[in-house]
Amino acid sequence: MVQSKQEKIANKVITVALILLALFCVVPILYILSASLSDEIALTREGYSLIPRGFSLEAYKYILESPKSIISAYGVTILVTLAGTAVSLIVTTMLAYVIARKDFRLGRVFAFMIFFSMLFNGGLVPTYIMVTKYFHLKDSLWALMLPYIILPWHVFLMKGFLSDIPTSLIEAAKIDGAGEIKSFFRIIVPISKPALATVGLFIAFTYWNDWYQSMLYIDSSNINSLQFYLYRIMNNIQYLSTSMQAGNITIDIANLPSETARMALCILAAGPMLIIFPFFQKYFVKGLTVGAVKG
Amino acid sequence: MKKMTKQIVALGLTGLMAVSGLAGCGKAGTTDTNAPSKSGTTNETGSETGSADQGEPISLKWYMAGSGPQADVKTVEAAIDQYLLDTYEMNIDLQIIATDYANYPQKMQMVISSGEEYDICWTSSWNNNYYDNVNKNAFIPLDDLLKENAPELLGSMETSVWDAVKVKGSIYGVPSQQIFPKQNYVVIVKEYADKYGLDVSKVTKLSDLEDFFLQVKKDNPDIYPFAASSNGLLSKHTLAVGLEPIIGLGIPGVFKLGDESLTVYNQFETEEAAQFYDMMHRWVEEGLVRKDAVTVSDNAVPDMKAGKHIAAINATFKPGVEAIESANFGNKEVVFATLSEPYLATDNLVSSLNAISQTSEHPEVAMKFLNLVNTDATLYNLLCFGVEGTHYTVNADGTVTSDDSKGYNPNIDWMLGNQFNALLREGQAPDIWEKTKALNGSAVESKALGFSFDSTPVTNEIASVSAAYDQYGKILETGGADPAQVLPEFREKLKASGADKIIAEMQKQVDEWKSSK
Amino acid sequence: MKNTKLVKKRYKMNWGLFILSLPGLAFLLAYYYLPLFGLIIPFKKMDVEKGIFGSEWSGLDNFKFFFNSPDMWTVTRNTICLNAVFICLTLVLSVIVALGLFELSSRKVKIFQTSLFVPYFISWVVGSYVIYALLSPDMGVIPNFMEKLGMTVPNFYSEPKYWPFILTTSYLWKHVGYNTLIFYATLMGMDTAQHEAASIDGANKLQRIRYICMPHMMPTIVLMGLLMIGKIFYSDFGMFWFLPRNSGILYSATDVIDTYVFRMLRVMGNIGMSSAVGLYQSVVGFILVLVTNLIVKKSNKDYALF
Structure with a gap:
């Protein structure tokens, strides 16, 4: 040009x-x-x-002085992020593809169901009851991984991308005699790489940034996630410096990590994701869909 | 799957344990609470519980706050289990679940509301609210359990203490023995006090320091002599201005010190509070306090360390406070002036309690365990400091040194149990606990000691005034707003939020309590 | 004849697709639908001994505290107005940035995208330190700069009027990178042949944007808008809680439903009361989306959410 x-x-x-x-x-x-x-x-x-x-470098020294917790936190977060993203991406894409198909009978019903769950939830207590009493996931890595497998937001996002797939392409696959499941994995997935990369990235970020599930469900110190490690320290200090404690109790704030150490933790927690980011970017290539149709 | 089988086995066993637990172990402690009865406790019924060694241990789940889970908690739990088995033939499997202070209230709300099984949890008037939990029926009454399973613990504190933690006539939590009374004080960096010839023995109220602060400010324009932060000031200074809050400073309702009639006032309408607000606002204008103090986090400790402040107030003067305050001011020498008598009110006794859950499968064992935690120094120190050599070291003078890098340093002695059994930390004076006990004994008792307010009839109003206090209270206390303009607005808001209804309800309950006494 | 065939085809159950949706629906059921029994919590007086179902019904008692509070209107107004501004500006800005990136070479895009994403990894607690470093009257970078220029420096932490602007900027700072990526990815899926043809026809950049890019992005923009409207009664709690740093005087501009309720229930935590407000937020958001969706459906059926 x-x-x-x-x-x-x-x-x-x-x-x-x-x-x-x-x-x-x-x-x-x-x-x-x-x-x-x-x-x-x-x-x-x-x-x-x-x-x-x-x-x-005092702040970094302070954090790395007892590296045990932070190393295990990194391990937990990386494991949960990798496994969670992989499973979530597949499940999300399948569901999103189904509601993106305009010729599917239950498409709108499913879409409504997903949307409904985005707004209404029973609140935290019932979820807590389900997870701890019925799914028996308390204090396990599953408790960190499973809640984000399906997030309505990601499903709709994916649906938005997949709606772009020309109907002619699906028709062509049908003429070839491939079933829906086969054509999904053989045709739809390969041509949707930019969409998969984008949503996959978002899912990975969700896992990486999560501290809430750790707070609720994890009791052992060795399966805490990195963000929870950071969040705990930050919020604890914030809480102690604003909540009214009973006057006769003195919590020793002087011993808590200094501001510089807290900033160092923030850098350590955010750093890895920023390095990973460019890897995903190679999938953002223009006009993949069309090339596939032509080919 | 493995987990489930384990749970079923545990469930079956708990029934057995509860029965054998009733028979009692550790009954035979001495009444002297300070001497840990290591040898004298092999009890008569030992053979019954003794059979437990072969069986599955009873699991005890204890939720507590702090700075968060400790990396090496498993070692400590194992050491405790072993110690209890060896010394008391108590076969338990202790699980300590520690969350940070900030998330603890929310986590406990989940645990409690979901009906999860656990045994003990830490509760207080300021985090994981004791009264709210009792209203929700989250805890079981302990009166009978204490008599049967924990006579030493029951005897270790005065009846007035137990009365103070009663709600609707029953005890629902075991207070952790420690410094109880409040005594407001001001701390000043000695170097400045000396330089400007300040005689701290003559200081009886905060306003006495104004001239001194002005002199300091004149010579050191970069210094804001008096420290203030987002935590506000008045809650650390209520006794000094002569007020005793009933639920907490943020909720309208105070007694005036020395008022025999126990009339309830709205503190924000009192002259005492108004004067304090005026003074703080003047101090901001004179440069004695930062004008943005309300936004300062960390209780202004970093600023104190950096030498930006040279004086601060706090609620509770106690033995050993010199070391803490000196550390806050970057290890400079400090001097003190107390601004009130040591004073004991109900709120000081519900500041740290351990309660037994409604869902506990074996409350007797939990009670016995709490009894030992509060009376056996070895067990208590295992909880507080971990295992000697692994988590802390003992110095030549008998004090201990511990740090975070060793994997266990919760630093929450006051939450766990009787602090008078605690080993001394490095720098603590040997007579610190003797002195604290003496101070506890010498405190002036509030006329309303033992009265606790049932807030259920005014829940909505309390929610509204809490929000109003957050909006106006702290900024007035730290001088960031002009009281002439903001105080009327604040009072207006409180009225609209139903402050008067709260006051009336409090007065009603106080009167009933008085006449029933 | 042809017509009925088409109808039949549409209404014939497509089992292949149904199977594809099953794993997702299973998770949806487990994590969203089963816990729905919790919707009764706002109507109960919680009693741990009796459990959630056994607790007494309390009617609308748990709703009263919020609806009778003097600040209900202020915080509702703040929530809606600020969120509406956030939604509009985020969409507009992200679309513009995405279009800008689309025009650049891919190497530059990588650097820009990574930079735009940096804030997404900064939690609001840490963010509040940064904003404080910029705005604090004592040592803030901006006040110091203004002083050098000889301007009168306002105390940002005691003047509410600046805060809608500060909050909006902070919100955009954190979220634009994320949303830009969505629109950028949408543009990536566009038919390049169309673009080339237009360019040969002599269409200039703006015309191409208007007639090719925008129509292509429209469904995504509408979708994002709809989803955001559903959450308009909720707010980014961390931002509203941490950025004003407890300066009560700012609350008239910064207090939203979430922070207000949090402060109300801080002293006496009550699960029934907090769930009641959550239900209110959901119901209103739900109605808003239903209405918007209906309007969207009227103008273009394919844009609708369901």
Whole structure:
């Protein structure tokens, strides 16, 4: 394609605007990074800056001093994220494909059912009862993995993508004599790579960022997820510094992790996902669907 | 599948255990609570429970708060199980489930409302609310259990203490013995007190410090002498201004100290509170307090360490407080002035309790276990510090050193049981517990000690005023808003939220309680 | 004749598809439908001894605390208005950014997308430290900068008027990357041949966006909009709770249903009362979506959610 002069200028404008937006998103994390590398006293005295105040690795040393918990937390999170994403992506895609098919009799009924469950839920207590008393999942990795296998939001997102598949393609598969299940795995899945990559990424993020299931269902310290590890420390400090405690009890706040250590934890928790991100991006390729039809 | 079989076996066994448990083990403790009765407890009925060694142990599930699960809790549980088996022939399988303070209320709400089986949980007036749980029938009454299974524990505290934790006539929780009375104080960095010739012995109220603070501010414009944070100030200072909150500072309803008639006031309408708000606002304008104090987290400790503040107030003066405050101020030397008498009210006794669940399959065993936790120092210290050598080390002077990297350092002695049995931490004076006991004994008792308010008739109003307090209370206490303008608005909001109804209900219940006494 | 055949075909049960949907439906049943018995909790006076079903009915008692509270209207207004602004701006901005990215080379896209996603991994607790570092009157980056320029510096933490703006910016900061990726992926699925043909016909960039890209993205935009409307009565609790840092004076602008109820029940936790508010939020959101969906259905059946 030949670019006109006008288009070149337009491209420049877009690039500059996006650079500004990217900075807007990235600068705050640079503050966090810099804070995690700062000296604690200097940070409190002078406030945050983009260049660490009195460079110090004390915060990271503090966290890695007892690496046992953080290593096992990484292990749990990585395992749950990998396994959970794989299963969830398959199950979500199958369900989404079914409701995306306009010729399916129960499509709208199912769509409504999924939507209904997105808004109405029995609340936490009944879910807790089901998970602990009937599914017997308390204190196991399953309790972290299973709740997010089907999230209505992901199903609808996937449905949105799959609705783009031309009907002609499905018809063609039918003429070939392939059954629905076969044509789903042989044709639909391969041509939906960008959709799978996107939703897969979102599912992975859901697992990675989750702390709530750990809080509710995990009692043993060795199956806590990374985010819960971080969240626990952050929120505990926040709670202790705002809730009214009974006056005669003094909880020793001075011993809790310092602000610099908390920032370091945040960096350690977010880092790996940002490295993984570009791997998914190779699946974002233009016009895959069409190529498949033509081929 | 394996888990389920285990559960079925456990269920079958619990029935057996409960029966044998009734027969009682560990009955024969000495009445002297401070001497752990290690040898004298092999009991007469030992053979009955003794048979338990061959069988499956009774599992005891204990929910508690803290900083979160400890990495090496399994080792400690095993050590405790072994110790109980060896010393008391009690065959239990203890499961400690620790959650952080922030998530604990929510987690317990799930556990309790779902009817999950567990045995003991920590509860208090400020986290996992004791009264709310009792209203929900979450706990069982302990009066008879205590008499039968825990006479030493029952005898270790005065009747007035047990009376104070009663709700509707029954005891539902075992208070953890520790410092009970509150005594408000102010702490000042010594270096500044000396430099500006402040005589702390002459300081009796907070306003006495204003001139001193102004001098400090004049010479050090970067310093905000008086520390304030999002936790507010008044809750640490109620006794000093002469008020005794009934449920907590955030809910209208206080007695005035020394008021024999026990009239209930709305604290936010009192002159005492108004004066405090005025003073704080003046201090903000004079630069003695940060103007954005209400947004400061971590109780301003990092700022204190960094030398931005040189004085702070707190609710409870207690032996050993010097070390804590000095650490808060970056290990600088500090001086104190107490601003009130040591004072004991109901709320101070429900600040840390352990209760037995309605769903517990073997409450007798749980009660016996709690008895031992509160009376046997060895067991208690296993819980607090873990295993010697593995989780902590004993220094030459008998104090202990522990740190997080060893895998067990919950640092919640005051939550678990009788703190007077605790080993001394590094830096604690040898006579700390003697002094604390003396302070407990010398406290002025509230005229309403033992009265607890049943909030069920005014639940909706309490919810509304809680929100109103959060909105206005803390910003007024930390001087961030002009009381002339905001206080009337606050009072208006409280009225609209039903503060008067709460006060009337409190007065009614207080009067009934008084006449029944 | 032809017509009836078509109808028959549509109404014939497609068992292959049905089987494909089974695993998903099973999870839906286990995690969403079975726990629905909890919808009775708001109408019960909880008693642990008797269990959820055995507890006494309490009528609408659990709803009263919220509907009688003096702030109910303020927090409902804040919730709806702020969320409406969030929904509109997130959609508009994400679509624009996605279109922008679509025009760029793939290497640049990688860098931009990764940068835009950074905030998604920052929890609001940590976010609140960053915002504080930017805005605190004492050492904040922005107040210091304004001071240098000789402007009068407001105390952001005591003036509610700035907060709708601060909250919106923070919300966009965190969510634009996520939503952009959705629209970008949608554009990826577009027929490139169409684009090339248009370009040969001499259509300029804006025309291509208007006549090719937008119609292609429309179903996704509508879908996202509908889903977001369903949650309009809920809010991102972490953001509203942590960012204003307990500065009560800001509550007139920052308090939403979730934070307000959380504060109300902080002293006396009550599961019945909190479930009651949850039910109210769900019902209203549900009605809103039903209505919007109906409107959408009228204009284009394929865009509708169900």
